[in-house]
Amino acid sequence: MSEYIIDDTVDITDVVCPTTFVKAKVALEELDEGQILSIKMNDGEPVQNVPRSIKEEGHQILKLIDNEDGTYNLIVRKVGD
Amino acid sequence: MAVDYATLKKGGFMRQKQKNNFSLRLRVVGGNLTAVQLAKIAEVAEKFGDGHVHLTSRQSVEIPFIKLDDIEQVKNTLAEGGVQPGVCGPRVRTITACQGEKICPSGCIDTYALAKELDERYFARELPHKFKFGITGCQNNCLKAEENDLGIKGGIKVEWREKDCIGCGVCEKACRSGAITITDGKIKVDNDKCNFCGRCYKSCPTEAWDTVHGYIVSFGGLFGNSINKGEAIIPFIEDKDKLMKICDAAVRFFEDNANAGERFKFTIDRVGKDKFEKAILEAYNE
Numbered sequence: 156m157s158e159y160i161i162d163d164t165v166d167i168t169d170v171v172c173p174t175t176f177v178k179a180k181v182a183l184e185e186l187d188e189g190q191i192l193s194i195k196m197n198d199g200e201p202v203q204n205v206p207r208s209i210k211e212e213g214h215q216i217l218k219l220i221d222n223e224d225g226t227y228n229l230i231v232r233k234v235g236d
Numbered sequence: 237m238a239v240d241y242a243t244l245k246k247g248g249f250m251r252q253k254q255k256n257n258f259s260l261r262l263r264v265v266g267g268n269l270t271a272v273q274l275a276k277i278a279e280v281a282e283k284f285g286d287g288h289v290h291l292t293s294r295q296s297v298e299i300p301f302i303k304l305d306d307i308e309q310v311k312n313t314l315a316e317g318g319v320q321p322g323v324c325g326p327r328v329r330t331i332t333a334c335q336g337e338k339i340c341p342s343g344c345i346d347t348y349a350l351a352k353e354l355d356e357r358y359f360a361r362e363l364p365h366k367f368k369f370g371i372t373g374c375q376n377n378c379l380k381a382e383e384n385d386l387g388i389k390g391g392i393k394v395e396w397r398e399k400d401c402i403g404c405g406v407c408e409k410a411c412r413s414g415a416i417t418i419t420d421g422k423i424k425v426d427n428d429k430c431n432f433c434g435r436c437y438k439s440c441p442t443e444a445w446d447t448v449h450g451y452i453v454s455f456g457g458l459f460g461n462s463i464n465k466g467e468a469i470i471p472f473i474e475d476k477d478k479l480m481k482i483c484d485a486a487v488r489f490f491e492d493n494a495n496a497g498e499r500f501k502f503t504i505d506r507v508g509k510d511k512f513e514k515a516i517l518e519a520y521n522e
Contacts, residue, residue, distance in 0.1 A: 198409075203409060206409070207435070210440075217404060218402075218403075218404045219404050219406050220405075221405070
């Protein structure tokens with residue numbers, strides 16, 4: 156599961172809930188099925204909730220990387236068109 | 237003829253400031269009404285009331301400005317739409333519930349099914365004073381379980397299933413209690429910190445958790461003239477039969493020990509917390 160190539164990135168550290176999820180969702184919509192998105196998010200509420208929302212949309216979460224600067228990158232494989 | 241207010245109150249008819257006018261409280265379970273019931277309620281409010289209804293603080297509906305002479309006709313009309321009067325006074329009141337796991341993504345238990353079961357078991361049971369049940373589906377506590385005489389909160393007990401874990405690390409961040417630590421790819425749950433919210437399981441991409449859905453039950457909540465947060469005795473109840481036994485034991489304790497007009501919290505305080513805990517644990521371990 157550690158093998159993946161990131162196709163696109165989105166930074167949601169400049170927005171707050173619920174726009175965090177919306178921005179990530181829009182970025183995922185622009186990808187094709189199977190492509191990988193890296194979502195950069197803040198610690199706290201975004202990292203608590205955004206991964207679950209992405210999962211509930213049906214996408215596949217591969218990894219959560221701690222950037223050790225108060226942000227995380229969530230690596231997601233798009234599922235569905 | 238003298239008006240028997242106690243009987244009217246028992247039947248859900250609440251005396252208004254306006255003479256001979258009553259606000260009729262309806263029987264609602266878990267905050268749900270069908271469209272058919274709503275249509276009938278609207279019809280009665282138009283025909284027998286003044287055209288409005290009031291939503292009560294505990295998920296019921298009241299139709300104000302019902303006239304004393306119309307009471308039987310109002311009851312019969314409501315029955316056509318499957319609507320019954322509610323209750324007031326010293327008895328088991330409306331069983332309240334949030335939407336629970338059938339509707340809400342956060343829900344851990346089927347709150348409505350449980351509300352119906354409790355309603356069938358206890359609704360309108362005569363007791364020394366009012367007795368309120370409230371059911372909330374998860375730790376978000378939208379239904380404020382602990383403000384009820386007996387509050388039930390849904391929870392999920394988790395155990396990590398290593399073979400399905402992809403080591404993504406989402407659960408550690410989803411946990412708001414700091415109960416999860418990951419060391420060298422191994423997940424450890426601190427059971428003293430876990431509050432059974434289920435967020436680790438719900439956020440997990442592979443649902444690599446064995447789960448038990450259960451109940452956290454609190455006793456003695458009040459939110460009126462006096463305020464008290466209900467307290468749990470057993471941290472987590474896995475089994476619904478045991479939950480029912482505990483509910484029976486709590487109601488029985490209240491019935492056997494309470495003075496007239498004394499809320500559950502004050503009965504527990506007066507008779508002794510230790511005695512009450514013993515009664516509950518006996519029912520649990522039966």
